[in-house]
Amino acid sequence: MRFQVGDTVRVKGERRAGHVRTPSYIRGKTGLVSRVHGTFRNPEQLAYGQDGLPKVPLYYVSFDASEVWGGPPSADRVVVDIYEHWLEPVDKGRP
Numbered sequence: 001m002r003f004q005v006g007d008t009v010r011v012k013g014e015r016r017a018g019h020v021r022t023p024s025y026i027r028g029k030t031g032l033v034s035r036v037h038g039t040f041r042n043p044e045q046l047a048y049g050q051d052g053l054p055k056v057p058l059y060y061v062s063f064d065a066s067e068v069w070g071g072p073p074s075a076d077r078v079v080v081d082i083y084e085h086w087l088e089p090v091d092k093g094r095p
Contacts (some may be wrong), residue, residue: 001057001083007033008090009061009080019047022086026078029067030090035060037081044083057084 003009013028023045036059041052058081065076 001036001039003033003036003057003084004085005033005035008092009033009059009087010089011061012068012079012086018044020044022082023080025068026063026080029063031061031067031080033059040087042082042083043045044052045051056074058082059084059087061087 006023007030007032010030011022011027015024015027015076036057039055039057042050042056043052046052061080061082063078064073065078066073067070
């Protein structure tokens with residue numbers, strides 16, 4: 001697995017046609033890995049009759065609500081399950 005609990009990640013901002021498991025409102029946003037669910041067959045491939053292998057890690061990623069929806073910082077969080085191929089590491093030394 002590429003990421004661990006506590007890692008800061010960014011959801012790729014890609015636009016892909018067809019069946020995807022990453023909501024458009026979360027793409028390009030930065031969050032924190034809160035849990036690692038394990039590895040599962042890729043549902044984006046399964047939707048098209050493929051075997052979904054190799055299995056892909058699935059992460060529970062928590063976002064500050066203001067990062068997702070805008071507005072002032074708050075204690076509210078948006079939590080989304082996101083497969084690893086949609087995530088990229090965030091270099092904490094860069095904005």
